[in-house]
Amino acid sequence: xxxxxxxxxxxxxxxxxxxxxxxxxxxxxxxxxxxxxxxxxxxxxxxxxxxxxxxxxxxxxxxxxxxxxxxxxxxxxxxxxxxxxx
Numbered sequence: 001x002x003x004x005x006x007x008x009x010x011x012x013x014x015x016x017x018x019x020x021x022x023x024x025x026x027x028x029x030x031x032x033x034x035x036x037x038x039x040x041x042x043x044x045x046x047x048x049x050x051x052x053x054x055x056x057x058x059x060x061x062x063x064x065x066x067x068x069x070x071x072x073x074x075x076x077x078x079x080x081x082x083x084x085x086x
Contacts, residue, residue: 003027003043006077010045010070017069022050028082042079054085 007025014023026046047066054062063083067074074081 001041001077003029006043006073007045010047010073013069013073014047014049014066018049018051018065019053020049020051022048024048028080041077043077044080044082045078046082046084048084048086050086059085 007027011023011025014020024047026048028044028046031044049066054065057065062085066083070078070081
C-alpha cells in the first residue's frame with residue numbers, strides 16, 4: 001500500500017466513525033528512515049483532529065477509540081501514530 005492510499009483510508013475511517021470538524025494527516029515516515037526498527041511498507045503518521053466528540057474524552061479513551069477503528073491498518077501498515085486532538 002502506498003502512503004496516499006493509507007492516508008485516504010485512515011481519513012475515511014475516522015470521518016465515518018466520529019463527528020469531526022477538521023482533520024489533517026501527515027506522513028512522518030522520513031523522520032524514521034534510519035531507525036533500526038524501520039520497515040519498508042510501514043508508515044509513521046501524525047493525525048491532527050479537531051473534534052468536540054473526542055475532545056470531551058480523556059486522552060487515553062479517545063486514543064483507544066481511534067486505535068480500535070484503525071486496528072487493521074495499525075497491524076499491517078502503520079508502525080507509529082501520533083494523535084493530537086483539539
